[in-house]
Amino acid sequence: MKLIAEHLAVDRGGRRVFAGLGFVLPAGRALVITGANGVGKSTLLRTLAGLVPPSEGLLALEGGDADRSLAEHAHYFGHDSAVKRALTVLENLEFWRDFTAPVRLPGFVGATLAPREILDRLGIGHTADLPAAYLSAGQTRRLALARLFVSPRPLWLMDEPTSALDTASEAQLLAFMNGHLADGGLIITATHSDLALSPAGVLHLAAPTFPIAGDATENITVEEGRS
Numbered sequence: 001m002k003l004i005a006e007h008l009a010v011d012r013g014g015r016r017v018f019a020g021l022g023f024v025l026p027a028g029r030a031l032v033i034t035g036a037n038g039v040g041k042s043t044l045l046r047t048l049a050g051l052v053p054p055s056e057g058l059l060a061l062e063g064g065d066a067d068r069s070l071a072e073h074a075h076y077f078g079h080d081s082a083v084k085r086a087l088t089v090l091e092n093l094e095f096w097r098d099f100t101a102p103v104r105l106p107g108f109v110g111a112t113l114a115p116r117e118i119l120d121r122l123g124i125g126h127t128a129d130l131p132a133a134y135l136s137a138g139q140t141r142r143l144a145l146a147r148l149f150v151s152p153r154p155l156w157l158m159d160e161p162t163s164a165l166d167t168a169s170e171a172q173l174l175a176f177m178n179g180h181l182a183d184g185g186l187i188i189t190a191t192h193s194d195l196a197l198s199p200a201g202v203l204h205l206a207a208p209t210f211p212i213a214g215d216a217t218e219n220i221t222v223e224e225g226r227s
């Protein structure tokens, strides 16, 4: 399984955010997207998640399920935790489990945990029957993270995944992410933190020094390593 992006261009609000972007990410590897504020990291993740349409280019998951879109292979862990405040914590997870079809593929054995089990592992088991509105910012973030485990999907798209997490939760998140890679999953994450993901490459997005009309590959650096 590998994720392929070729000549990707995305426009938002009538303005080209990036163009000429390409990478190949094989199963079991992470791609860390870096770059200054506003350069397009979240936009790239939202495009991969099917939330923003690309203006140009190709996105494909080779070895994926041909009956599903790329977005249906992915969990998107974005800035907004997308937690339903009126539902209990457990109801949020049960909804997500029932709403999100699991994806199982040769070479990918994603962890599937029962909602109560992952809540316990993330240290918020005691909140299971509370309305999600009562959770603190860090607890809400952990609930959003719990969703990745109730329905296995190979591609994790993670936007600033460590935000609002304390040091212990950050270390646990890193262990989960490395576990997902060891299971044959793929991770693309935008972060300003130095996450010790292994193996990982870096995709650096740089602000264009000229108005982008078409190809802007000069503004994109893919660096392998961190293995």
Ligand SMILES: Nc1ncnc2c1ncn2[C@@H]1O[C@H](COP(=O)(O)OP(=O)(O)OP(=O)(O)O)[C@@H](O)[C@H]1O
Pocket (backbone or CB within 6 Å): 012, 013, 014, 017, 035, 036, 037, 038, 039, 040, 041, 042, 043, 044, 190
């Ligand atoms: N809904 C939108 N409509 C129009 N423009 C948008 C929209 N969302 C984002 N943009 C613009 O797209 C550009 C890229 O934004 P994006 O959020 O992808 O940056 P980022 O690299 O993730 O930034 P940060 O590090 O601050 O999170 C910015 O110029 C932003 O203003």
